[in-house]
Amino acid sequence: MISILAVAVGRIVRFIIRIFRRGGGSAFPGTVASSIAPNLLSDAIRSARKGLVVVSGSSGKSSTTQTLVALLRAHGYKVFTNPSTANIKQGLYAAILQFGDFRGHIDADFVVLEWDEGHGAALVESLRPRLAVLTNVYSDQLDRFIDPELVVEKLKKIYDFSDHAVVNVDDKNLTQFVDSVKITGFGLSPSIEPRPSYAINFGLEPKFERSVQVSKLGDRSLQVKVPGRLLSFETKADAPHQALNLAASIAAVSKLIDPDWDLVEKTVSNLPPVFARDEIASVRGKDVRFLLCLNPTSFTHSLSEISDQTSPLMIMAGGDISDPSWLWTVDFSKLEHVDVVGGKNAYDLALRLMYQDVQVDKIILEADKAADAFLELSGPSPTVLFTADAMRRTRRYLGLAK
């Protein structure tokens, strides 16, 4: 009864919010529902026939989750998941409101959730995942997590309360707390360079087998070795960190089901990018390239993906950055100019750019005005790099949000 009430009230709140903000309102209705029925999430997850799978770590959660969900669905399984980046507790409740029935129950074989490290650690004891996918630990979001060692503690808790784990065995921040009998390892072939810069760790480097190994990458293709077979994929996501996300998904699907590898190859090659993970969308008659930059690693990668002659170019630093100091760890020096610097932290970003002698034409804090100014500009390769908050606001304003 209490669940029915929570779902009803949460949906009404969601409906009202979305009247005023198209594409918005994902977290607050979840907060309302969880305060009425705290067990709504755990009850919904228990109703899934084959259990809960969670994906957590500093980076790569959305892409790994999306690929894993697509692979399971391609094999005929019903999967319940949370929308990309709605990975905190309130977002998970909101997903139940959106996709569950009137009691908050879901019709699914698997529940596959992208989990924020902090919120996931708080939920894991009660939800007990069947499988945890642990991607990596970066020196990231220090304004929130203080120190990478505290992220390791949270991921270890998720590991401890999960039946099995798929783990990036190239990252010793993870391998230092896992046990070989409880994990399926994935990673890059030792010959692949450069390797991601995981959080600094001077401890021992325990060695684990890579059951799933990225053996070749680049030139819009990837090769991934699984036991007894070499899989080949055509994909734009051919950077090392993106290849690792794919390897994580493949390792997870091989642990959950007996996969048809031909179907895996076909599904991944046809997968659309997660919104703004290097996606081209048509906006006001222009093909605009969107690249989401969540942290120094993805900012650096996105910059490497664009030409120094990209025009027009807008870079946005949104309100999701509490302390924009980390922008000073990103090297923007390849750029000669940026047409529009936008988002709530636009001035901090502009200051960083100016100290690298990058010319900044316009600084506009409001996402809607920044987008309008950008779209008025002509040029052969309209491109936007933005952080998550700026992405959400811009996407909503441009009518790209569902």
Place this chain on the structure above:
Amino acid sequence: MIRLATFMPTYFNNNGDQGNIEVLAKQLEWRGVQCSMTSTDFADSDFLLVGDGSRAVMREFESELVAITELIAERLRTGKATLLVGSAHEFFCSRLPELPELKKTPRVSEHREASAGDVSVFGYRNNEIDVDFFLERAFISTSLFGPILAKNENLLNIVLNSIGVTSELPAVHQSRLGPVLQGVRSKALGS
């Protein structure tokens, strides 16, 4: 030739603190003043930066930090241009009696203004200590992360004057940076 030094920049750069060295180098370049940079020879440097390091970094390089403690003490005594940030601020405050004794407080993560004497600066703090900013001539020890010299023109000028730079920043750069600095301050402090 101005000599800028930074201690283990790869490791002591938790929150973009090495940006402070970039700021000084660029300010000197814009003024037409030559400079060199080193991460090994600190003794005769005009400016020395020790940035914030993670817990793992602080454990690993504790003996190296201990080894430069006397050098830091000497720079403090002479007021030589020095910037200690975050965990380096805490490390040396716990070892040098001339620096403030830090007390533990509940963690506060926010942009804030801090002052020493009549010098007021702002930046982002995210720790559990009670002293955010210490200044003795051009010796700075602070919990305010990131490019504090980029954000605080007054502090930057104290450092530049201390290392003997007297030339003005060319107007073209002043006019570019001025409104941006105002915007950074307004956003951080809401004023």
